[in-house]
Amino acid sequence: MSFLSNIWRNEKSREIILQIFVLFCIGWFLSWLIANVDANFKALGKDISFEFLFIPAGYDINQYLIDYNNRDSHLRAGIVGLLNTGLVAFFGIILATFLGVFLGIVRLSKNWLASKLAYWYIEFSRNVPILLHILLWHGIIINTLPHPRQALNLGDLTFLSNRGFYIPKPLTENGIELVYLFFVIAIIFSVLFFKYARKKQDLTGVQYPVFWINLSVIFLLPTIAFLISGMPITLEIPALKGFNFRGGMHMSPELAALTFALGIYTAAFIAEIVRAGIMAVDKGQREAAESIGLKPSKVMNLVILPQARRVIIPPLTSQYLNLTKNSSLAIAIGYMDLVATLGGISLNQTGREMETMIIVMLIYLSVSLSISAFMNWYNNKAKLVGR
């Protein structure tokens, strides 16, 4: 007895005992949950099985980045949905980042009107629920744009209608390899030139207009290749045929609405994060940079933003994660993402609620963790190196 009470009086062993106890409680709770599900499934005469993933899905999906038809399996339908989720998250993150950084900087501008406009934009966007943003944009697109037969025609190449946006699609022919080759050469040249220019500047202080030179090389070299190899690219121009446009590249109203809504909503949060990051940089840094005669744009790009970046990245990561997870609201307007395919129609056609939900949750979890891991890696690279 005295041995036991000694263990209890010892702070270290007491902590361990408590932790084991808590761990035990959690484990017990989890096993109870699993046993409960199991028992209820047995009572309903259902089993847990993932075989349904390999039977034909039977339904069609309106947007697929990999080949898909209704004879493919539920698994493939799920992958198509996952890629659609990835696509909208990708576009959304790009839009949100550019718009957010721009707004964050404008918000701090000395120009009263610009600053106030950014302020109102941010306050409006982030205080309206994301679902309303999505429905609003979808409503605007399908109700204000005309029917395909009266589509807005931009130079007979691009068409806007309430069925989406149609742009010409480049089709490659023989001889395109030369264009690719020249493009790769241009990229390699640009990287080398960038390094050379930086070295030169470090040594002599001479600056080259690196950005403009690289841009023209990347643009001109493939163009030359394109001309000498006999213009091996033709444009497939969308044309009205029957009910809708055929050919060309198509962006559905759902994808457009979702991208705008996610981008514009998240941009408001990113703007505030950027503003906070910039304000966290010591005032003396800006004053010092200005005192040596740097232009305002250089002060921002060379001195303020690189330091602000350290403060910005961690909260920015969580905004990216939010955007990706918010994309699951796509189901409200019929965009066929992961939740709509595997977690929606497949769930329904097969009746495997538990299995599909487990898979969908695990996929979102791993996508989020991957984005998180990437941003942590980037954060480690960007953060102040302790000396």
Added chain:
Amino acid sequence: MKIKMLLAAATAGVMFAGSTFAGTLDDVRARGKLNCIINTGLAGFAAPDDKGNWTGFDVDFCRAVAAAVLGDADKVNYTTATGKTRFTKLAAGEGEILSRNTTWTFSRDVDLSQTFVGVSYYDGQGFMVPKSLGVKSAKELDGASVCIQTGTTTELNLAEFFAGNNMKYNPVPIETNAEAQELYKAGRCDIYTTDASGLYATISSFDNPGDHMVLPEIVSKEPLGPVVRHGDDQWADIVAWTLRAMMAGEELGITSANVKSLAGKDNKNKEINRLLGKDPLQGISKLGLSADWAVNIISQVGNYEEVFERNLGMSTPLKIARGMNQLYQDGGLFYIPPIK
């Protein structure tokens, strides 16, 4: 010691959670109300009237079961479900009956562990288009944008129909009938497809019903009917025979107007006597129902014909003809087992 007790309690909890689905009738009687799962809104089948009460063909069936079991057709709690959530809600015990124009298919009956007790409405999938489109047949729909309700048999029929006719289409999946109507009206889709009954219901709710039409092709078989959970045969029988009693009512000429007088006298047709409890009906006590169960159903809700005409028939905005949904004597598909 304490942990042992906890474990014992947990095991008991698991066992309890696992065994709640038998004795549905007792649950309903103890509660005094029937929980019924219906559509979120489909004119003629389940839609709130101007006073906020649910009305419709599917709703009346819930009322008929409540009348049989509880003696009062008004003792029903309604829970709405989308095409997607309905089976989960039924399986989770949120209702004793799923009465939501649900198609009877093999996998739903067998794989999802549900019991379809019968067919209350023979339907088939159709297409609805604006007349201005100038389309006369579903075979002319190549390349069209099609609004569909997700979580239904519709998606699979649609895929098979278009593939079978070598046509392409652009599916726009929508969660509820109301949202699909909005997209159709805004011109996001050229056509809307669901069961023909749903199309008539949708057109009837438009401002200009004359501008839209249902194409002649019916591309699938959709036998719709009430569904109960698997494993309680007594309850499944009660629901099945409620439906049959309504149809038998039509067959025997029993209506809500004359049921009381027919029940009070000795009829020449002994089947009427047995149905209305005048003569003993062997086994009715095994169902746990009182002898006047069918009287309650027909007097409070009506026979099948009355329910059909009140909600869907020619005098309603839906104007659906009886078609297949008649007794076999009249050229329909309903052949009622004898009430013996």
